[in-house]
Structure formats: structure tokens, C-alpha cells
Amino acid sequence: xxxxxxxxxxxxxxxxxxxxxxxxxxxxxxxxxxxxxxxxxxxxxxxxxxxxxxxxxxxxxxxxxxxxxxxxxxxxxxxxxxxxxxxxxxxxxxxxxxxxxxxxxxxxxxxxxxxxxxxxxxxxxxxxxx
Amino acid sequence: xxxxxxxxxxxxxxxxxxxxxxxxxxxxxxxxxxxxxxxxxxxxxxxxxxxxxxxxxxxxxxxxxxxxxxxxxxxxxxxxxxxxxxxxxxxxxxxxxxxxxxxxxxxxxxxxxxxxxxxxxxxxxxxxxxxxxxxx
Numbered sequence: 001x002x003x004x005x006x007x008x009x010x011x012x013x014x015x016x017x018x019x020x021x022x023x024x025x026x027x028x029x030x031x032x033x034x035x036x037x038x039x040x041x042x043x044x045x046x047x048x049x050x051x052x053x054x055x056x057x058x059x060x061x062x063x064x065x066x067x068x069x070x071x072x073x074x075x076x077x078x079x080x081x082x083x084x085x086x087x088x089x090x091x092x093x094x095x096x097x098x099x100x101x102x103x104x105x106x107x108x109x110x111x112x113x114x115x116x117x118x119x120x121x122x123x124x125x126x127x128x129x130x
Numbered sequence: 131x132x133x134x135x136x137x138x139x140x141x142x143x144x145x146x147x148x149x150x151x152x153x154x155x156x157x158x159x160x161x162x163x164x165x166x167x168x169x170x171x172x173x174x175x176x177x178x179x180x181x182x183x184x185x186x187x188x189x190x191x192x193x194x195x196x197x198x199x200x201x202x203x204x205x206x207x208x209x210x211x212x213x214x215x216x217x218x219x220x221x222x223x224x225x226x227x228x229x230x231x232x233x234x235x236x237x238x239x240x241x242x243x244x245x246x247x248x249x250x251x252x253x254x255x256x257x258x259x260x261x262x263x264x265x266x
Contacts, residue, residue: 006264008151041154080157084150112161120134120167121260127265 002033004118008129010061011041017046017114020128021063028071036074036118037064040109041129044087047077047107065106075107076114136261138162138169142177143266146196147187148188152180153195156264160198167262171202171211172253174216181212181245183228196228203232208244215250 005024009016024034039046051061068075077087083096090104103109119125140159146152162169173181180196187194202208210230217223230244248256257263 008266040158041150081154110156113165115158116162116165116167119264120136120139120165125262125264126265129265 002035003027004035004115004125004128005037005045006115006125006129007037007039007043007128008041010045011051013042014129016128016130017043017060018058020126021067023045023126023128024073025067028067028088033075034071035122036114037084038115038118039075039077040081040115042085042086043129044077044082045079047075047082047084047087047104048102049104051100061104061119062064065104067120068106074104077103077107077109078110078115079111135169137169138262138264139257139260139264140169140171141157141257142171142173142180143175143265145176145191145228146179146180146185147192148176151266152170152177155252155264157196158266159202159262161258163207163246165203169207169209170256171207172211172213172256174213174250174253176216176220178212178216178220178227180209181227181230181260182222183226199230203244206232208232208242210244211247211253211256212247213250213253214247217247251259256261 005020006029007017007020014019031056053059067073088101088103089109093101140155142155145153173190181199185194199265231241232244234241236243
């Protein structure tokens with residue numbers, strides 16, 4: 001089956017990001033396809049490479065990135081939600097005159113159309129959040 | 131984009147200003163309207179407060195985005211379900227809601243109501259008929 005995943009909550013604050021990750025990993029291990037993982041609302045925080053959790057805790061950002069590396073996952077951060085919350089890539093930094101970026105290289109920032117397209121193209125959209 | 135048309139339902143379950151979910155949900159609806167899918171919205175639980183008329187956000191210094199709901203008809207988003215039990219539980223009736231309309235081009239642009247009040251049981255059946263359910 002082909003899945004689209006939507007993550008609506010911030011990392012560490014809310015278990016939704018863990019559940020989304022574990023679901024995505026399990027689906028891939030069972031041979032299903034993940035069309036895209038789309039990060040919305042505070043979920044955009046899953047994509048910052050500056051995250052530094054305590055060493056004995058899971059690293060949520062790197063965990064997504066490793067899964068993306070292994071399975072060629074498309075990890076997309078919503079641009080509108082990202083702008084509000086200070087998630088920045090090279091293009092956004094240039095457009096908005098920011099002096100830094102914080103997006104992890106395994107993530108990309110794009111528009112809400114990517115979420116709609118994922119829902120259209122997939123057999124199931126699975127939303128993680130409250 | 132494939133020529134595929136699906137039934138999209140946006141479930142709006144939260145009050146408009148306590149969290150950003152309502153406003154960012156509306157942003158998805160507006161972007162999604164460009165994709166030629168069959169779209170409907172449902173308002174339930176505290177989500178019914180999103181379309182209450184006469185909203186004034188000056189005191190909380192937030193943007194009052196409620197006028198945007200009036201534009202949905204122009205985006206061909208004209209199926210708005212409101213759950214009756216959620217209204218009643220909050221002491222609201224349809225008279226407390228904004229009058230949201232759309233113009234039917236097949237009937238000489240006749241103005242029609244977008245809002246339909248449905249029971250919890252009816253809403254369950256509506257959800258069952260969908261291909262994609264967004265929950266905000």
C-alpha cells in the first residue's frame with residue numbers, strides 16, 4: 001500500500017512525532033511505500049539540524065534523516081508553517097534576508113500543495129497529532 | 131498532476147484562537163482548492179466556534195481570520211457540515227453562525243447556503259464516504 005504521512009506536532013513535546021516515525025519505519029519494513037512525509041504546524045520542528053537532545057535520549061531529527069537515507073524518503077516541511085516558526089533553508093534565507101539556516105539536509109521546505117498531492121496520490125493519508 | 135478526483139473532508143475540531151490549528155487548516159483548504167478535488171469541511175466539537183459570527187480578536191491581539199470563511203464559496207468550497215450536537219452542547223444554534231453562501235453557476239448564479247447542520251450519526255456516515263480525511 002502507498003501511504004502519505006502528515007506530522008502535526010513538535011518533536012519531544014508530543015509523542016505524535018515518535019508514533020509517526022515508528023509507523024513509517026514499520027510500514028517500510030513490511031514492504032509498503034511511503035509517498036511522502038509532510039511536516040505541518042509545530043511538526044516543522046522535526047527538521048532542524050540544530051537539535052541537540054541529551055545523549056541518552058533518541059535523536060528525533062537524525063532518526064528521520066537516517067530512515068530517509070536508507071529508504072530514499074521524501075521529508076517535506078511546509079513553507080508557510082516553517083516561516084512562522086523560524087525554519088530556514090538557503091532559499092528562504094535569501095528571500096527573507098535571514099543570516100542563518102537550520103534545515104537538516106535530508107529535509108526540504110516546500111508548499112502545502114505537496115500535502116494535497118500526497119493525499120491524492122496515496123492509498124491512505126495517515127495524520128499524526130492531537 | 132493525475133486526473134484523479136477524490137473526496138476530501140477537513141475535520142475542524144478546535145476553537146479558532148487557542149491554538150493555530152484552525153487557521154493553518156484553513157490555509158490547507160485554500161491551497162487545496164486549486165487541486166480540483168471534491169472538498170467538504172466539517173465543524174464539530176469546539177470547531178463550531180470557528181464560524182461563529184461577530185468575532186473580535188482585539189483583546190488577544192491576534193489576527194481575526196474569520197472573514198476568510200466567507201471567501202470559501204468563491205473557491206468552490208461550498209459543502210460545510212456543522213454537527214448539531216456540538217452546537218447544542220455549547221448553547222449555540224445556526225443563528226449564531228456566519229451566513230456563508232456560494233453562487234451556483236448552473237442556476238444563474240443563485241445564492242445558496244453553504245452550511246448544513248447534520249447530526250452526529252449523519253456526520254459519521256459522511257466521514258465514511260471520504261477518500262481523504264484531514265483532521266485539525
